[in-house]
Amino acid sequence: MVVSMDRRASQMMHVQVAGQRYKVVSSSSQAELSRLAAAVDAKLAELGPRGGAAAPQSIVLAAIALAHDLEQERAKRQLFEVKIRDLLRRILVRIDSALESPTEGEGSRSE
DSSP, rough: OOOOTOOOOOOEEEEETTTTEEEEESOOOOOHHHHHHHHHHHHHHHHSSSSSSHHHHHHHHHHHHHHHHHHHHHHHHHHHHHHHHHHHHHHHHHHHHHHOOOOOOTTTTTO
């Protein structure tokens, strides 16, 4: 068994999602967990009726919707990275071309 020495200290915290309080052991801060729980609550409110405790099916639907949103954002980021790499490659080609070709008048000088 390999134990990582780089582990952050985990602590027991509570979060509230869909009107239910849950115990969570996490190395994240309470503020971060609360922010994420609020995002889940917001997605639940977006997908279902307000008021009352959310059904487990609603919570699963919210989780799937959030996973879908995450995948879409990852795809956008990957496309952006490809475009940036291509742009940088084209810029470097232009810089290399400019450095390799003599400037006007410089090639005709005799030293």
